[in-house]
Amino acid sequence: MTSNVAAIGPDMPIRDVTTLMELRRFRHFPIVEDGSGGARVVGMVSDRDLRAVGSPHPSARPDVSVFDPVRLIMSTPVITAHPDDAIEDAARRLRRHRVGALPVIEDDRLVGIVSAVDLIEALAGQRAGHQPSSLLEVEVPNRPGGLLGVLGALARLDLNVASVNTTRSDADAVAFAIRLDTIDAAGVARALRDDGFTVLWPVTVDTAGVPT
């Protein structure tokens, strides 16, 4: 999330909002109104909303010009996030409401804005740890102890787990991408397969019979 958020009032002319957006290089602004209970987010405006003004776009209101207040084109009601929301919750809300950013609101106070790009960065950061590691992808039954069995086997092989991500999940099975602190993922895969686990990566290619 970006904490240094630029909030603007509902009466700012659309033309000025456009200028400010260019200047600050943001693509979304929360619209904030000062009321008796303090500042309150009353709408959101995106670069797309601004560009539609005066255009033949079907969603554009023909009666609104760039000299009118931004309140006329802002989106309401506002879809918000809370600082303690899970990243995947915020991502789901962005998808469901088809918006590009959520104002982050804590106790009626605007504390930041989180965009789709922020969420992608957060998820990409989970991909690799900060230490050298190998990828192991395993599929386990979708029932209690499924992943635990794999983790127990890895611990017995004296391997440290740097990160775990779910790559796919259905009623019967869940696949996990596990990053391990070893160069020999092939050896780990062999050991797990010998123990009856389903290893999706690394694949083993049997070259024993290939002519040399």
Added chain:
Amino acid sequence: MSTSGGAAAGSVRFVSAPELDEPMLGADHPFKAVRLPLTRTLLEHAGLLDPTEIVAPERIDPRLLYRVHDADYVEAVKLAARGDPLDDAWTYGLGTADNPIVPRMDVAALRIVDATVTAAAVVARGEALRAASFAGGLHHAQRARASGFCLFNDLAVAIELLTSRYGLRVAYLDIDAHHGDGVQAAFEERGDVLTISLHESGRFLFPGTGFEDEIGRGAGLGTCVNVPVDPGTDDASYLEVFDLVVPSALAAFRPDVILLQAGADAHRFDPLAHLELSIAGLIAVYERVMALADRFSAGRLVVTGGGGYDPYRTVPRAWAHLWCEMAGRRLPETLPASWHAAWRGRIPTELPTTALEPEDAGPTDDARRARIASHNRAVAHRTLAALTPIWAGWRRSAHHDAPL
């Protein structure tokens, strides 16, 4: 550069010593030292390695080692190797699945550093144009951490020798299937060392780094080149991205010497990686490196080994070909029967009988190959797109030099 004056054209050296043939991390470890005597004896039985070309490793100035590794890490390796209990072994990457604690591993690791530094020194002093240290190439070792079978980073120490003692600009080229993360980390902020690594993408393979947006930092911006390729990459696609990126990088950097890490695990038989190069493909890479050294570093080339976990069928043959390219020789089509006889009963599998593999490698999935090649090409172009403007800036600068 005047140091090449004494080197006869085509003169080559092969660093070797009996103790380098002993496994550093134990006999059962996948990093098999037997690759070295297998390679050397193949060359000897074929009459392609003259005894006068073999040099023993010299002891290095220990100060060089400490330019690359923290003193507390070196001390931890020594203590662990002596069997002293070490509370923080884990933080140094010691006693792990990859780097078990083995008696005298410190001595073995130092001998490998000696070997590679000797090869570098021989070239820097002009005693030979090209020198090989196939025991070396431990590119994963970090400043204060063992990693991926590597304890001490012989490559980084050799680069320190070449830069600090001889004032040379060094281009490091890493064709191991794994990213050369330890060497990159050691020099990514240095303008006088170029590191180039072509490897299977970190998305799939250890150590999980080496993406095309890693291009160096600070004074080293632009001196770090990464081409991550997809699992399944074949000869044609590998050579295509090699030709796209490597010559341009060397032309921009203008090295005095090239250091090649020639891990042989990009071969399709390697059990630890998923690239699908053939022996012929590796030879084509080696030929290119020789031509590039002639063109950009007055022929000066230092070669090390590296990964390679198909130790009987693949590695000796690959490295014997590499030595032949360095020396301007050629392996006979049929490998000498006396070589096979010398090893019969001493290794668990058959040795190859021919210099090349049968041309028919079985069925191929052309659509899959085309798709992999297309992606690799896109990645190589992204690497170039990030670096080309920086390299153009070097060329414009007054002294025609990269920032130091």
